[in-house]
Amino acid sequence: MSALDPSVIVGVVGAGAMGAGIAQVAARAGHRVLIQDARAGAADAACGRIRADLDKLAAKGRLSPEDAAAAGGRLVPVEATADLAPAGLVIEAIVEDLDVKRALFGALEAVVAPDAILATNTSSLSITAIAAGAARPERIAGLHFFNPAPIMALVEVISGLATAPEVATRLVETANAWGKAPVRARSTPGFIVNRVARPFYAEGLRLCEEGAADPATLDAVMREAGGFRMGPFELMDLIGHDVNAAVTRSVFDAYFGDPRFRPSLVQQELVAAGWLGRKTQRGFYDYRPGAAAPAARDLPAAPAPRAVGIAGDLGPAAPLADRAAAAGLSVTRGPGDGLIRLDGATLALTDGRSATVRAAETGIADLVLFDLARDFAAAPRLALAKADAAPDTALAVAAGFVQALGKRASALADRPGLAVMRTLAMLANEACEAVLQQVAAPADIDRAMTAGVNYPQGPLAWADAVGAARLLGVLAALQAETGDDRYRPSAHLRRHVAAARPLSV
Known part of the structure; x- marks a missing residue:
């Protein structure tokens, strides 16, 4: 099924920032756009703002003056719902209130053609619930843009229980034609990104x-x-x-x-x-005039180690060994359990256990854990945490090693999973649950998280790169040490690890 032809009129209900952004996207794609808002004068004001934004793009060379003028000319403010009758697609971007949205769709059904598509930009409400009172719920779907709509690539196309497959496909193809990155999702709380x-x-x-x-x-x-x-x-x-x-x-x-x-x-x-x-002007940080800018705490400068022993496979942290050699440190390699041995400290990548628990179970008295990095070779910072019984000097020795590689070192209190590893494990686990519950396909989940919230890599592809079995172990250790069921591993993750299948395909 193909995208909507540019000759199809698009209606947008709601002239706030999101509605105006969606209208701008549709107008730039060649559609005549009817903008309606219950507030007097709001639609006219939105058209003025959009035209001003288009002129700014033209002034910056991002759009030709002719294209800016043409897109602005396709914007038409209208006063009443009945004025949206010619639209083949109507997208609502109004208040997040189920009853209000249902009433709007009921009014739209009374005026648009039987084959017109009705879409909601809701970020949190059930598409099934919105469509429940409609005469033709099969033509209602979610078309969730991200703010600001002209800039953000992602669009979630969400099917409710009654949404016709061809309606969802038409919206996916239309979003593609509008230069967006659409993903399909089933109507469940939060859809994909949220x-x-x-x-x-x-x-x-x-x-x-x-x-x-x-x-x-x-x-x-x-x-x-x-x-x-x-x-x-x-x-x-x-x-x-x-x-x-x-x-x-x-x-x-x-x-x-x-x-x-x-x-x-x-x-x-x-x-x-x-x-x-x-x-x-206040949150975790203070934004009031004159307030000090927040600053991370770095460990003090420490001497570089005289020798570095790499014991076994460091897994995703393997680039640290090459970086150490390139920094001129004396590096030796031998068998072992994936440890970096220094004079006065033994370093290991976190496996989900706290350093204190891991030291007690392994008998390593000078254990210091380091956190995951997206790219161990290029990352400018690593986080460290020492076992409670390890001497303070062990943390200084570990910091000297990290600093010798040209990186800053930060100390975390000894908490299971540290920060990056713990967060990635939970992101990947939630993505696995979304796949298990048939909310979306793996590729769409990864695309949503990179295009929608700018993650450096989709959580499923990132899990494959780090090792799904490693993350399963991290989650199991987190659940065992904290006793919190929030860390229970997904059955989808367990099955894929058991079968040695990648998560991202």
């Missing part, structure tokens, strides 16, 4: 609650070791804690209190205080 992304925030908040490190240090570790564009705390400050907490609670409630989605008391306190992030 569900699979929950551990990114939740594990950051949990680490903060556990006193693993201050937010600035954890953010730096997630950016500089994990490769994420923003750390969880700065991202929540940007989103707004009221918004982020509401989405978390909505997903938690929709999944009947599943502990994987448990809200955070730390974030609840911020909301109660009115510290909502950037928009109130």
Whole structure:
């Protein structure tokens, strides 16, 4: 099935930032766009803003003046729902209220053609529930753009229980024709992104609650070791804690209190205080004029080790050995359990156990764990945590090794799984649950998380690169040490590890 022809008129209900952004995308794709809003003058104002944005793009050379003028000329403000009758596709971007959306679709059904598609931009409400009162629920689907719609590539195309397959396919092809990156999803709480992304925030908040490190240090570790564009705390400050907490609670409630989605008391306190992030100038960070910029805590400079012994296979951390040799350190290799032996410290990649538990079980008295990095060769920072019984000097020796490789070192309190490894394990696990529950295909989940929230790699492909069996072990260790069912491994993950099949295909 092909995309909607540009001759098909598109209606947009809701002239706020999201509705205006969607209208701009459709107009640039060649459609005549009818914009309607219940607020007097809102549709006219939105058309003016969109035309101004198009002119700015033309001034920057990103769009020709002719194309900007043509797209602006295709925008038509209208006053009433009845004026949307010529539209072959109507996209609503109004308030997130189920009853209000149902009423709107009922009114639209009374005026548009029988074959017109009705789409909702909802980010949280059930498509099935929105369509439940419709005369023709099969033509209603989700078309979830991400803000700002003209810039963000991802569009989630969501099918409710009654959505006709050909309607979803037409929307996928239309989103492609509009230059977007569409993914298919089944209507379940959070769809793809708002569900699979929950551990990114939740594990950051949990680490903060556990006193693993201050937010600035954890953010730096997630950016500089994990490769994420923003750390969880700065991202929540940007989103707004009221918004982020509401989405978390909505997903938690929709999944009947599943502990994987448990809200955070730390974030609840911020909301109660009115510290909502950037928009109130206080959140995890202070944005008031004159406030000090947040800074990660680095371990002090320490001497480089005289010799480095690589015992066995370091797994994804193997580039550290090559980096050490390139830095001029004396490196020897031999058999072993994946350890880096220094004079005064033994380093190991976290396997989900805390350093204290792992030291007790292995008898390594000077054990220091290091966290996962997205790219061990290029990462500018690594996080370290020492066993409780290990001497303080072991952490200094480990820091000297990391610094000799040209990286900054940050100390975390000894918490199971550390930060990047723990977060990746939970992201991959949630993605596995979404595949298991037939919410979306693996490729669509990975595409959604890279195109929608700028993850450095899709969680399933990243899990394959690190090793699904390794992450299964991390989750099992986290569940055993914390006793928290939030870390229970997905049956989908278990099956794929048992069969040695990749998760991302």
